[in-house]
Amino acid sequence: MIITTKRGKKSAKPTINARVERGMLEPIRLPKLANAAQWLDYYHDLNYEQSGVAPLSPEEINKHINKLDPDVYPNVDWMQEIFKKRTSNGRLNMNVTGGGDFIKYYVSGSYMKENGIFQPRKTSNYDPSVNFDRINFRSNVDIRLSPSTEVNLNLSNQFETKNRLGVDLGTMYDIILHTTPWPLQRNFRQEPMQ
Structure with missing residues (x-):
């Protein structure tokens, strides 16, 4: 098998081709996890069955469910967060x-850019976005020096930038599936509660 790349053609003027593509990516389905009310009900029943003591009061459960103070009762x-x-x-593409x-x-x-499906919390010092950028360049020049001699100059380069998670995707997914809707808060408010 012989692989060849495109070559120039004799023409009166240059031929320019350009193509722009834009796409959207969307998960087909993400699992629906237990919300705080469901999780707290399960946690309450499990602990009450084993110890006979309720781990949380009805008031505390209500604060989680109604999001009255998300810093203390997340x-x-x-x-949805991740x-x-x-x-x-x-x-x-252009040639x-x-x-x-x-x-x-x-x-x-x-030039190709693919953004990740994760929703990062960016700061001025850190950008945890997951994305992929690639730039390709190719130049093929054929120079006829004489009727029997031709010089071919072929240049090609590819530059890629990948910004990835600190763990593999399977591990990240497993962490998400096993993290309860409480007692961890995603971040704390900067302003005081009204």
Whole structure:
């Protein structure tokens, strides 16, 4: 099998081609996890059965369920906090081809960006976004030095930037599935409660 790349063609003027693609990515289905009311009911029953003592008072349970003070009584939907509903990707391809009697050329470049499905909490010092960027460049130049001699100059480069999680995707998913909607808070308010 022989793999060849595109070459320049003799033409009166250069031919320019461009293509822009934009896409949306969305999970087909994310699992529905127990909310704080369901989890606290389970936790309450389990502890009461084993010890005969209720671990939380009805007032404390009510504060979690009604989100009266989320710093002290959190009720977090971790799927909604960690995953975006959808994300995007995009691609731009451009090439120029042409040439004359002695020189023919084909030059192309492309840029691709794919954003991750995770919804990061960015700060001025840290950006935990998950994404992938790639830039490709190719240049094929054919120079005819004489009727029997031709020089081909082929250049190609690819540059990639990947911003990933500190753990593999399976581990992250497992952490999300096993984290209760309480007692962990996603972040604390900066302003005092009214």
